[in-house]
Amino acid sequence: MIELVLSAVWYILPAYVTNSSAVLFAGKSPIDSGAKFLDGKRLLGPGKTWKGFIGAVILGCFVGAVQAFFSTSDTFLLAIFLSVGAMFGDAVGSFVKRRLGLERGEAAPFLDQWDFLFGAFLLNGLGALFLDLWFPSLFLILLVLVLTTFLHLFTNWIAYELNLKSNPW
Ligand code: CTP
Numbered sequence: 001m002i003e004l005v006l007s008a009v010w011y012i013l014p015a016y017v018t019n020s021s022a023v024l025f026a027g028k029s030p031i032d033s034g035a036k037f038l039d040g041k042r043l044l045g046p047g048k049t050w051k052g053f054i055g056a057v058i059l060g061c062f063v064g065a066v067q068a069f070f071s072t073s074d075t076f077l078l079a080i081f082l083s084v085g086a087m088f089g090d091a092v093g094s095f096v097k098r099r100l101g102l103e104r105g106e107a108a109p110f111l112d113q114w115d116f117l118f119g120a121f122l123l124n125g126l127g128a129l130f131l132d133l134w135f136p137s138l139f140l141i142l143l144v145l146v147l148t149t150f151l152h153l154f155t156n157w158i159a160y161e162l163n164l165k166s167n168p169w
């Protein structure tokens with residue numbers, strides 16, 4: 001079991017580092033440039049910036065480069081897909097939150113913890129489909145979902161304690 005947990009963490013690590021590091025790069029230029037959706041509310045909101053997106057993706061890819069050093073070269077390509085996917089999913093999550101009328105930073109249980117994972121799985125899937133990229137088993141995906149729920153809540157709480165975030169979620 002411990003080996004399965006470790007392989008799940010190893011697999012999702014780039015997406016995980018990407019998602020939790022965006023807050024460290026928090027910039028000023030929002031991805032939606034202040035644009036509003038049909039409902040009059042922001043498209044993504046002020047919490048999604050280009051600097052955060054790009055900085056986090058670069059850090060995730062760096063983790064992938066380190067991982068590739070210990071395994072196959074395919075690992076680096078996988079990390080690029082996982083990192084971009086994570087930030088894409090995170091932005092889609094914010095899009096959904098704005099549609100639900102939630103302000104930046106307001107909690108959306110499960111969506112906050114899982115949006116970046118679904119983005120990562122989606123891009124990983126596209127990579128598997130078109131580039132023959134490695135894709136995890138359904139069991140590994142479910143394990144990642146469960147594990148990350150706990151890890152995500154834990155790291156957000158740390159970021160809150162370090163005054164990097166205004167909410168502990
Ligand atoms: N961040 C960023 N750019 C991104 C993602 C995150 O600059 N693409 C920064 C923002 O400062 C954001 C913080 O990281 O406030 C925390 O990220 P997250 O929890 O995803 O955003 P929230 O502030 O909770 O906003 P939302 O309600 O839209 O999820």
Ligand code: MG
Binds near residue numbers: 105106112169
């Ligand atoms: Mg949040």
